[in-house]
Amino acid sequence: RLATTTSTENSGLLKVLIPYFEKQTGNVVHILSFGTGQALRMGQEGNVDVVLVHAPKDEMRFVDAGYGLNRRSLMFNDFVIVGPANDPANILGENNAVRSLQKIARGKHLFVSRGDDSGTHKKELYLWNKANWEPEQLWYREVGQGMGRVLQMANELRAYTITDRGTWLVMRSKLSLKLLAEGDAELYNPYSIIAVNPARYPSINYLGAMSLIAWLTSVEGQNRIRNFRLEGQPLFIPTAIKN
Amino acid sequence: MSGPLFVFHGIEKTFAEDEILRKVDLSLYPAKCILLTGKNGSGKTTLLKIIAGLEKPEKAEIEISGKLHCWKKVMPIIRKEIIYLHQQAFLFSGTVESNVAYGLRFTSLTREQRRESLKKALERSGLTDLAKQQANTLSGGVQQRVAFTRAWILKPKVLLLDEPVSNMDQESREKACLLIQRMKSAGMSIVITSHVPQYFDGLADVQFDLVNGKLLQ
Amino acid sequence: MSGPLFVFHGIEKTFAEDEILRKVDLSLYPAKCILLTGKNGSGKTTLLKIIAGLEKPEKAEIEISGKLHCWKKVMPIIRKEIIYLHQQAFLFSGTVESNVAYGLRFTSLTREQRRESLKKALERSGLTDLAKQQANTLSGGVQQRVAFTRAWILKPKVLLLDEPVSNMDQESREKACLLIQRMKSAGMSIVITSHVPQYFDGLADVQFDLVNGKLLQ
Amino acid sequence: MNGLLLTTQQALQLLLYGDAELWSIVLLSFSVSLKAILLTTPFGLLLAFGLHHGNFPGIRFILAFFNSLLSVPTVVVGLFLYVLLTRQGPFGDLKLLFTQSAMVIGQMILCFPVLVALGYAAIQAADRRVWETSRTLGAPTWYTILTIFYEVRFGLLAAVLTGFGRVISEVGISMMVGGNIMGYTRNITTAIALETSKGEFAQGIALGLVLLSLSFLLTAFLSYIQSKKGVIT
Amino acid sequence: MNGLLLTTQQALQLLLYGDAELWSIVLLSFSVSLKAILLTTPFGLLLAFGLHHGNFPGIRFILAFFNSLLSVPTVVVGLFLYVLLTRQGPFGDLKLLFTQSAMVIGQMILCFPVLVALGYAAIQAADRRVWETSRTLGAPTWYTILTIFYEVRFGLLAAVLTGFGRVISEVGISMMVGGNIMGYTRNITTAIALETSKGEFAQGIALGLVLLSLSFLLTAFLSYIQSKKGVIT
């Protein structure tokens, strides 16, 4: 059983990858998609065998506390800042994420935050922190929902938001938002896969978990990740095999 | 003798291909009492409910001051003058008092008059002691008395009583007859159904027997 | 004369500080009919319901073949022998037939016997034509006849009839009396309440008047 | 077993030290849902009454329809309303999306079928003589309707409480057209959904217990009032 | 207006060309929820009956409690069950988490208060003489109970349908203890939640319409059967 974040599931990547894995190894994978915190919690309590998430700090804590083993970084994609097409904060083409946020805040332009402790939310808070800005409720809307919904709300409210590229590509056609800022190293979004520690829960299917990790980090798995296309665009850059 | 209040012409009613009433005519005169008898299931209740506007006839016309009207059209107007008392008394949940007072709030009486009227009615029916009792704890005969009181207190032009005394003890029965007699004198038109016509011997001005959907004198 | 079936001793019942029954004693003999009279609200219905096990007395003992038992303990056993007929008849939703047959399925009769018994009972009560009619469309008197038939068809040892004929026409009333007479001869013990004792003049072996919570002969 | 005890303890502690933010969320929940149920009740019950007394053909189908509306997931109602209220939707100009008004409207849609279906069930159980007696004693139609409602008040209260339970516990509509915006449209259920997605199950259960206890107080209060006003059974 | 029309059209198309996957999801929904409601109904109605005829003190509070349980969000029930069923929870050894059985159990918990509260409302409306007449005619207790249930069958059917509506439309429990695993525990509502989170509103509404139409068929069928068995109003 694999617990993953909703955004990974929604990008459709796993639907493409898993059947190959299942065919080759004969293992059956059940995919459960939750928020990041909930996914890690499912692992912590031994209800799933392996987790796939993107929140490096929480992952470290998860492993350090002895809940997980074999954390392998798998791939990365990146975050982008999107906003209304007329771009009132004028951040189009900006390649410094912190400066973009400062511009939005200074103009008190509406900004929608996920506010759900997810990897994306943590990244956003980290950037606000770096930008030295304390968001105020007047223009900063904390909505506590998944990425797709946040994009829709930003679209309705004509607001800015930070999103992962995968969800953005999936949703783009339904939105009147525009991609405004990208390419900052700060916007790097690494995904890791972690097996749940079988020493804590003997019932864990550790072998199955390890074979999934092994396959995803193998040359074939990594190639398949690289070749995954969404709307004609590559989405994830595999990172397990250094070349 | 003054003319009739309402004359019902050609009442027809069929239940599931059973012709219960076949062109029944009935005149209601003020200060007159009609006694209606008939076998079980002959249609007495049905007839009274049609007159009271609670059941729809297949056909019926009503003559008022010489003019013929369609039942459906004129019923909403005249039903206010007609009160029907159910064969099996039904009391609203609440006290005896609230039941008896139910219809008074739709009259033009002032609050003071209503209170007075209620008090007098309870006294006359011997219900004063029970005024605050919940209606659903009353005995069968007392329920019937309450329902009877609730009806006559409104002094309608026409009062239709469906087996009004079937569960009353002898004393209440006699009291009821006395009350009916007084209402008659006051000009009300009264129709009573009963399987014991003897009770109303002195009261009734005319007795009809409902047989095969027809009224026989 | 054989001994009594059940003797009820010292029945006491109070409603809201109102002592309705004060140490009432009543003996039920086979093949005897008791007529119970009393004013409205005197407690006749309450007494019958206690005897039938449908209402809890404050105190009561039952003597069976010379032995005294507590009401509470012995009631579940003897209630099978006792049937109470409500003052205001209640029919289950369904046809006349299904109502009359209701109690038969709890007897030891075979299916064939039950059908036979049902058919005979409907005939005797003059309900054969109405067998398939829905009970809630019946007239008041016919409902009472159906409830009466539903009770006597079971031939209980004790039959408690609460105003059984109040809504029946004369013919049905006479039929009912005939039937009660026959049941009495067959050994049943019968208690009837009525406000018109004359109806049961030839039937009743003894008449009690319920006054102030006491039975007077 | 430890996990369960711990979680429950945490939940109860959160209950006791409930801070201002928590209580503003609770207030929002109740104000939105009470508005929704109070605004809908008269219409729902009147329609239920009309269906019963109208007695026209096809009534069985209308009832089945309202009954099956009870099976519609709240999020579908939310989606439907969203499509109507979105900028490019037919009512986009009203700018209702992500407001409390939108939540009230959505919850009104949600509890309407409950009131009709259960209101009908309560009203059909009334004795036919209630109507007849009331009319023949000269009561105008509206008073007769009130009388019938009073006679079956226990069933109607159950209908209203069920409708209230349905709207106060729903999350799909509040999420879709409210948006779970902190301090603005976040109510108990969307907050629970958020805590759950964070893996903060204790908080989720704690909020659930807050809701349960307040609803209990409300229900007990209503049934107490009712018992003051008359005998029930 | 175009957006709405388009979405509806898409939804209807999806309905018509429903593929195997869609129908397996639908079947799972109905099999889980029907199991839950059928297993719970006898207990819920019997408790409702017991509460009414037991007539013991404090009954008002028990009823208020069951009524307020209607306000508990489904996800809270899901969380609660999750805490029980998780590996280190008290029933972790049963390995029920993320199975259909867990969903059935959760939904049983969910519909139980509905059946008790609405069952009680229906039963208390029954004439006292039903019980008395049945007993005095010699019926054993169980048959008397059945007789009362039959007399108030319309109200009880409404209770069961409301309970069914509550479980088939819930998503919190199915998500928490079912896990929305494709082909295994994904049902209509978790599928709708998934589609919604992807922004595929058309699919979401389409699935909602599937659910609505099937529930309508079920309800209409039940009310048809009922009408065959006897007069209702």
Ligand SMILES: Nc1ncnc2c1ncn2[C@@H]1O[C@H](COP(=O)(O)OP(=O)(O)OP(=O)(O)O)[C@@H](O)[C@H]1O
């Ligand atoms: N809704 C109905 N459907 C079918 N038949 C009905 C309906 N209502 C009444 N009837 C029939 O109409 C006939 C007349 O009934 P009604 O109650 O008027 O008789 P009644 O003269 O009042 O008898 P009773 O003396 O027993 O009160 C009865 O045979 C009854 O079965």
Ligand SMILES: Nc1ncnc2c1ncn2[C@@H]1O[C@H](COP(=O)(O)OP(=O)(O)OP(=O)(O)O)[C@@H](O)[C@H]1O
């Ligand atoms: N649940 C109750 N609570 C309070 N008082 C009650 C209750 N049930 C009956 N009573 C009272 O008990 C008394 C006896 O009632 P019961 O029905 O036995 O009288 P009854 O002799 O059958 O009268 P009737 O001839 O009118 O049928 C009545 O005064 C009634 O008000």
Ligand SMILES: [Mg+2]
């Ligand atoms: Mg009659």
Ligand SMILES: [Mg+2]
């Ligand atoms: Mg009596």
